[in-house]
Amino acid sequence: MDKLKITAGSFTFGARFETAAAPKTVAKFRSLLPYVEKIIHVRWSGEGCWIPLGDLDLGLGYENHTSYPAPGQIILYPGGISETEILLAYGGVHFASKMGQLAGNHFITITDGLENLAALGKTVLWQGAQPIRFELA
Template identity: 45%
Template sequence: MTLAFDVDGTVYTAELLETEAPESVAALRNLLPLESDLLHVRWSGYATWVNIDGHELPELPRENHTVYPSRGDVLLYPGYRNDQEILIACGPTCFKSPAGEIAGNHVATLDASRAELVALEEATLESGAQPITIRER
């Protein structure tokens, strides 16, 4: 299954990691289509995030979880100690919050170049929130 991440008219795709994180992938799919704002992270480094605190997620286990996502990794964080969110790592990232380091469930990886991810992160840093729609492709 492939997702499309449409950020202000630029579309990135990502294959869902259904074998590695089946419950988290199912929970993410239940949120779709998701229209929101893509924001620059406050604590984690070179990354962006979508707040999904207003959505009901089932209780999810830690599966395929990481504190240090690789460039392009998409994490679903179900709010164990902080806001629920979707994080997209665009460069060196240590997933953090005011509660300290947190681990998100790695559910997909964007098919995007390093330059594209740098541009995505810089757009949220320099211009603020970017409109995003996440949907099944």
Template identity: 45%
Template sequence: MIRIKITSGDFSFIGRLEEEKSPKTCEWFLNLLPYKETMIHVSWSGKASFIRLGDLGHGVPYEKATSRPSKGEVMMYPGNIPHLQMGGEIFLAWGGCVLSCANGNIAGNHFMTIIEGNEKLAEFGQSIHLHGGREVVFEKSED
């Protein structure tokens, strides 16, 4: 089991990569690490935050993609649908939500699940929602 440490200010989470569900997405993500970017609140989706990837995820195939993640699930939308003219996203569900955009629902690959720190996810998400973007760092956990 590959574990990922996610930190943002005083917040810290541990995620488990979902290698059986999304092997190509997990491989893509591991090649990014360590990865640091700003996470912002979603516009259309509910209680979730996301990182804009631009074309960084283009070429990653859909792997049992879904539009309805559960709290603590981390999704990756490749963004490689030309008619939508959208870049990809890493999407963190911290409450009830659905992956969507101005054009309707989109789907993403569930590639990681938060396994430690879930009790702080809503507080983390609310801090982004109320106060703006937060820098988030993803790195492979040595534990």
């Protein structure tokens, strides 16, 4: 039950939930599946794509949080000094906003299709917002 399929633009990735490290974040996100949204390129953080969630309060705090997600790691910032968001790292990321450095909960790791992450990032950067869908595999 920890396996996911992520379809972003024309790319498909296999992934897993980080249930042991971020159980509350995983449980909350799992309750939203299938999750369909659009991703856009980050403004402050480097090589990443994000889903801005505004003032959405998911009732989460920090767990397994990082400011430096590795390529293929997906983090959720639960809100606070900046808006709630989900970020997918495709390259070097130093997670931040106009308020400064942030930390997000690493709750999903892409396991299959990593060779297509940079292409996804460049597509989002140069062609704009792309649809993204998270579903159980």
